[in-house]
Amino acid sequence: MFNHHLFNQAILSPKFTDEAIYWTNKLFNELEVYWKDLFLKEEIIKENKNKLDFAAWFHHYTNDMTIKLLTGERSYSMAAYFDTLLEKKSDHPPAIVEDSVKFVQAIHKHLMGYYIFFIISPFLRRYVPFFKNKADGILQNLKFINQKLDSIIKRRRQEIKDVPLNKPLPHDMLTSMIIKNTLRDGNYFETGEANRSMTDTEIRVNLLDGILNGTYKSANLLSLIVYYVAHNPDVKKKMLEEIDSIFQGDKTRPITKDDFYSLSYCEAIVKEVSRIFPIMHSFTRSFDEPCEIAGYQWPANTLFIFNIKALHNDSDYWEEPEKFNPDRWLVEGFEPNKNSFMMFGGGLRSCPGRKLAMIELICLMALLFRKYEINLVDMNSPIKTTSDGILVSCDELLVEVKPRN
Numbered sequence: 001m002f003n004h005h006l007f008n009q010a011i012l013s014p015k016f017t018d019e020a021i022y023w024t025n026k027l028f029n030e031l032e033v034y035w036k037d038l039f040l041k042e043e044i045i046k047e048n049k050n051k052l053d054f055a056a057w058f059h060h061y062t063n064d065m066t067i068k069l070l071t072g073e074r075s076y077s078m079a080a081y082f083d084t085l086l087e088k089k090s091d092h093p094p095a096i097v098e099d100s101v102k103f104v105q106a107i108h109k110h111l112m113g114y115y116i117f118f119i120i121s122p123f124l125r126r127y128v129p130f131f132k133n134k135a136d137g138i139l140q141n142l143k144f145i146n147q148k149l150d151s152i153i154k155r156r157r158q159e160i161k162d163v164p165l166n167k168p169l170p171h172d173m174l175t176s177m178i179i180k181n182t183l184r185d186g187n188y189f190e191t192g193e194a195n196r197s198m199t200d201t202e203i204r205v206n207l208l209d210g211i212l213n214g215t216y217k218s219a220n221l222l223s224l225i226v227y228y229v230a231h232n233p234d235v236k237k238k239m240l241e242e243i244d245s246i247f248q249g250d251k252t253r254p255i256t257k258d259d260f261y262s263l264s265y266c267e268a269i270v271k272e273v274s275r276i277f278p279i280m281h282s283f284t285r286s287f288d289e290p291c292e293i294a295g296y297q298w299p300a301n302t303l304f305i306f307n308i309k310a311l312h313n314d315s316d317y318w319e320e321p322e323k324f325n326p327d328r329w330l331v332e333g334f335e336p337n338k339n340s341f342m343m344f345g346g347g348l349r350s351c352p353g354r355k356l357a358m359i360e361l362i363c364l365m366a367l368l369f370r371k372y373e374i375n376l377v378d379m380n381s382p383i384k385t386t387s388d389g390i391l392v393s394c395d396e397l398l399v400e401v402k403p404r405n
């Protein structure tokens, strides 16, 4: 709980919010540079070649965003993707791009493979060559990720030491965790174990937890949002009205914290898409003591699985649950029934990245739609998603993009 608590403190601080908005703008500008070369030139639009895989671009975008905000280090996942699509290369030095691709690929490999430690028995993993090779590969890969994170932590500790006490430090999560409960911490007071500073291992565990949990979810949800908006013209019209009323035709100024808090219809769309199609289908809880639930006695350590999708589409809690209706969130005084909306889980272990996710999603909706017209290439195609039973991944979303008139 100590780690979780400090994770929350670092990622939910107002300074982190500012940093998240700053990097949303900055990485969006970088994305536009790539899109201009690849899809937005007049001749490309004329030839109908302005089509792109939205899901892939935003998987790369959120890789770069999460790694930057959590570790303070730049990652070049978008640049690497651009380099695969065009002969002309991005401006970043190839060795740095390559290095960051290795790290992102290792994260992806871990996410795709770690589940075997939950579903394959230790016996098979140790003694049956097929499973043993898989398990060894995942452990080897994890070792590489840990070494990389350890070297980042070590380097940052040194950088912090070199900055005089009265000079400001960056607001990424790593820096906040290193200085927490030290003389650098504005709220420092020494009162014992709960207020001790974090060890490198604790910091590494939090960084990895954040990177693994934070990387693809916002991108998958953003793809679903684009899909639902495209299929609901009335919603799209209202969303554009809201965005235009805030930006008043300015298509280039950076988005601000005030804009973020004003985009309430965009927020309602995010929540409604998450209600009707939660990208995290389920999460688990267990009690370390026997308990009674729903009139039944359960032994200690029983694993309970919350079915978020069923809950979000249950007519006991939601009026016309099958209807995609963002307006339901804007009815005055509306609050979902207690525990009937679990987009970010619930209770003490609820998602610590919830604020960051909302910033990314709402700001990106505004940045994208104020300037570009985004249409699905195939309106008849169902959305291409796969699920491992817990997480939904959007595997591809082909869209056509052009400047908005």
Ligand code: HEM
Residues within 6 Å of the ligand: 004, 066, 209, 210, 211, 213, 214, 215, 217, 218, 221, 279, 280, 283, 284, 342, 343, 344, 345, 346, 347, 349, 350, 351, 352, 353, 354, 356, 357
């Ligand atoms: C749309 C985006 C996201 C959704 C829908 C989402 C949803 C969730 C849900 C449902 C849980 C389980 C909570 C529970 O058990 O009660 C969770 C856990 C978690 N999320 Fe998120 N999340 C998102 C983005 C992020 C981001 C951007 C980060 C961090 C950078 C993040 C970090 C975490 C972590 C570290 C946990 C594990 C917490 C723990 O086990 O104590 N998430 N998320």
